[in-house]
Amino acid sequence: MYATPETGLIGLLILFALLLSGVPIGVALGLVGVGGLVVTLGMEPALIKTGVVLTETLTRYELGTLPLFMLMAHLFFSANASRDLFDAAAKLLGHRRGGLAYASIAGCAGFGAINGSSLATTATVGLVALPEMRSRGYSPSLATGTLAAGGTLGQMVPPSGALIVFGIIAEQSIGKLFTATLIPAATQIAFYIGVIWLLTRWRPDIAPATERAPWGERIKALGRIADMIALLFLVLGGIVLGWFSPSEASSIGTAGALAITAWRGRLTRDVLYTAFSETLRTSGLIFCVIIGAMVFSVFISVSGLTEAVGNGVTGLGLGTVPTLLLVALLLLLLGSVLDGLALMLLTTPILLPVVQSVGMSPIWFGIFLTRAMEIGFVHPPLGMNLYVIQGVAKDIPLSRIFRGVLPFLGSDLVHLLLLILFPAMAMWLPGVLGQ
Template sequence: MTALAVVVLLLLLILIRVPVSFAILGAGLVGLLMIGGGNVVDGVMQTVPATSVMSYSLSAVPLFILMAHLLMLSGLLDSLFDAARALVGRIRGGTAVASIGAGTAFASVSGSSTAAAATLAQTSTLKMIDEGYSPRTASGLVAVVGTLAAMIPPSIILVFYAITAEVSVGDQLVAGAVPGVIIACGLVVMLYVTMMRNPDTVPRGEPATWGQKGRALLTAAPLVLVFAAVVGSIYLGLATPTEAAALGSIAALILVIARKRFTMVAVGHTLVETTKSTAMIFAIIIGAHVFGHFLTESRVTPSLVAWVGDLPVPAVVIMVFIGSIYVVLGFFMDQIAIIALTVPVVLPLVEALGYDPIWFGVFMVLLAEVGLVTPPMGLNVFVVARSAGQRVEEVFRGAFPYVVAMLVTALVFLIFPQVVLWVPQSM
């Protein structure tokens, strides 16, 4: 009963828009106070805030955020769409396919879904509309493509999950690469499925000469090198995720200097934004650890595992139910908050059902990201609507077919877990 009351309190705090970190921390403190009194609260607050963030693995988070901000400062990200469009622009739907390709490449150096959606909205969405795509198709597709940044390494979300789940950060990051590409391919398939129903909404693009293709690829090549340096060094075991993040940040800074974008004002703004994002994530980590102490004291997790283990249904049915919960949570909550709140409770249950925690990280993040493009929250949708000057309702409608593609892909991952696991197992 105490655990239920604390969960209700947490949900109420989130609904009245208390910052997630303070909502989690406050609910955890109330729960500890109800169970153990003031002495328990005092002991937890003396140790948890410091120990929860004093992790070497966590140092990768601000470095990956810094790398993404520096790459955006370099201006190279704008060239991704031009390069992809030069390669496939001439086929029917080529500009839309180029948007998916550019979003996938952007995800490999960004780690931020909303940043990816905002950047693509200002370039590819407007270009697609100018070429004759329906605004609904163009904006909805870009909103969904932006979610790939949470899956493809270096993903801040996957780093946070790995630390919360106490699994290898390197394995978890590498595990997201192939699923990210599969999701992108699923979006392309859905694009052509919708095109078959209404071909007029997906026009033919403009052809490019071999010279134009070469120049576009040459411009985008430095970003490929940064991605190869970061992910390749992790996969080959040449560097830890933290060392790879530092390497990527240095490479990004070199690109900023080489492209003459280095100014003290711009770099200062980059550092401030990096600090703000890092502080937000660390605050959620502290709150989650306090809430985790409450869950440990109340013995919610072992009780839940025992109850579910006795259910007379197959494991896959239970996983579908868990997946549905993550989709619903994504409607209302930030992905990092979802991980902080649910992983300590759900992961023991998932492992008891025989599923790998690395696989579950990819599966859970994919489902939680659906919330970024579905009402009522749909953060990516609001970002794209504002950046591209479209109505929010139209963007939601345009995103719906691609949300279906994401859910089908999640079902494939559930039925065939090795699709996710074969790359990290080969490290």
């Protein structure tokens, strides 16, 4: 009797209220999901269904991918990965006008591939790059805007934690998601580099050129990151070419990170303890969120809200592009007030059927959703990356950081539009590789 779209809508509003009041994402999703199932199915069926979802989720083979990639990231962090990556990029590009800003984008992309977290990428690369740029006379607005925007690459460059979570929730191939994101990630990097190029040509004083590093120093800096880059190419190349599954790749990556950390003389008991404890803490949090999201998704499906929204949108007869523009607008509005992971978990069960109803692939939607989620990290009023950067540079006003990121935010919106107009940006490479 209560399994109606109205019940699902009420559950959605309660979830919004809980999230905005500060209740942890996983707890809020789980409470609303279980409560909604009790209302729609009854107490005993709801508890049975929740137990089934819990068991099926925790026994999924690909769930082991996430903690292994996270352990790999923590080990690389102990090996000074962020400093070495930025230093190599700075030695190669620093002598050009805006070179340290280019190096920051390259450092964010490299560390994002290792870490897979936007906030962690922004914080770690920012700690290294921001003092360097400011000491060389770079405008604080350009420096902070570059790092805030570059930090979002942590979610787009594989192996991405956001794409792993989406693959588990939407029951899609994580390997195919990693392959599909390669071209959007590369074009996003190109857009950011283009923004820096335009800004430094318009106002050369905001990013003065510095002296050229000798080739000996460049080769030495590249040598310090050669082992990490080789491991990343092995892990990602193996997934893309089908040599091994994402779960196997994460095992290879972790073993390689252990070997590299030991080779560099940093594999101590304290390093291992910190890496394991941080991995367990974060993995436990994310597993809680995933389980809550799966239960919430079942409730939304049982209530009929998903089908009602899909029928409503289809009934408008807008066509593919207008429908996707409407979805993009909704994601950007929600992303301005919700945390990125909350946005993904909240909207996937509702919007995925809508996107599929206009002929788009779930893999494409995973890339599109992650891209929209990234924009939320630099989109006011939440813009978590902007607050992270202010934490690194407390003397720079938040208003100046917001102004610095605006050109990059404009390029993000154009990039998101291109994903809508040219879905092949995400779908061409998996198709070519036969995935």
